[in-house]
Amino acid sequence: MASPFQVEKVTTLTGHRDCVYTLERAPENQKFFSAGADGMVVRWDLTNPEQGELIAKVSSSVYALRYVPERNWLLIGHNQNSLEVLDLEQKQIVKTIPLPPAAIFDIQYSAQSQLVFVGLGDGTLVSIDLEKLEVQKAVRLSEKSVRAIALHPEKQEIAVGLSDHQIQILDPETLEVKQTLASHTNSVFTVAYTPDGNYLLSGSRDAHLKVWDVENVYTEHVSVIAHLFTLNHIAFSPNGRLFATCSMDKSIKVWDAQSFKLLKVIDKARHAGHGTSVNKLFWSSHWNQLVSCSDDRSIAVWALTLK
Template sequence: MASPFQVQKITTLTGHRDCVYTLERAPETHKFFSAGADGMVALWDLTQPEHGELVAKVSSSVYALKYVEERNWLLIGHNHNSLEVLDLSAKAIVKTIPLPSAAIFDIQYCWETQRAYLALGDGTLQIIDLEKLEVQQAVRLSEKSVRCLALHPTKPELAVGLSDNRILVLETSALRGKHVLENHTGSVFTLAYTPDGNYLLSGSRDAHLRVWDAENEYREHASIIAHLFTLNHITFSPNGRLFATCSMDKSVKVWDAQSFKLLKVIDKARHAGHGTSVNKLFWSAHWNQLVSCSDDRSIAVWALTLKEI
């Protein structure tokens, strides 16, 4: 089957001195943040990609960033017992919120409740009140790490991926358990709801992409052997018609969000892709550009020229 689009690497961004673990949206659609093992948080402009701006430097690795639009804050989750709250307008840390000494693997934010949810390596879900800038609640969910989080786009539900292979779906206000999904055979590293909220997608160390029917008691809708090794991240295109996955197998794959069919493989052999694990993706509304980051210390920017989609 002919692919509905072509892929072209636009540029490679270098500047990080170690593995790049995470990417996050910025205030403008043509900009994004990156962070990784060197503790540096950088801001990049897709219209001038060769110029990265250092916006923060923290004392340890950063696995998770979250932009809070209403306050123009960037939440920086680093592995040194705290969450840093960076005011982007003032270019200053407004608060360092103490946390247990564990890696912060993921951060999600709910603007309606002004709460941030943090996935920690000690098996706890930490809830941060962003008005008071303090920990509101901590819930132990597992003896192993809490790895990833996803907020339902319309319902008060939070999906939580764990290193004990389970996915928990919690009701957000009281954090009561609603569903337990146990089909993965490895740590669950990434979760993403479809933009309409009908399905939850999950990726795991078992290399499978699983699709759960959120409208039907989260029954498994599909199980796909998506990659050769750990599936690290899932992200949707700005129009919601496509999604992309990335993996420890060094590849990025693009899928149809309706049929869950594979459309394109982006790798080193075909497109001069990454040389090591691809850790995170960011799909920009700026010219539909897809950004990937890797253990190879680089960030790649891809142009997807759509034919019919």
């Protein structure tokens, strides 16, 4: 496996007191947010990585964050039955939107429709009107969790990964199911459209990475055993040519986004990687740095440079 680039660990960020579950972009290219089981929401600066800034503290685990650029808000998925809307300018919670009492596994935001989609542990998908800051629709898609949501970059379609092993394709306005994809053999933990919208990628507890051909009615295009254990998250590089996957097997893998071939493995043995499950990735446009967070309470920053 000849890799076109080399990987170097830039730094390790510590300060969280428990597992770190999620990462999210910030207004500035060089900054990002993290959150996890300690309820702390922290802002980090890649140009000065030693010093994290605590910007919010909630009373339960946070699995999901979403930044809303037009309003400079950070949406915090608070697992005690609410979505917190944090105004980053004022540094205060401007609204608490009540939700059913279930874990919030994912939050996605459509700038076009001004809708926020929230996936809940009780199988409900909720759409929230950002103008009114209230729930617009809620639909129960499954007896099991909604784990992941992806918005198609152009079409009126959203993909939802469920713990009942299925992926459902929905209309974002009505939340009606247009199509069901069934081929994973365990919970679907992550879904992501390619930046051009031609393919949908999914990763599951069955350790498989699957690629679905959107233009060809979501027929299965590629299926590979990508990791040893659960595939937790998929993130695309800023230029869209690469994507990375991370897993409960403690590794991060980098893939070619056109051929879907594996290019690089980042792990503990070769790169002083994480010691436990790698939960989320954030691929920053700041020096093309890849950020990962883990159950080991740390955040790692990786530099990928062409050889």
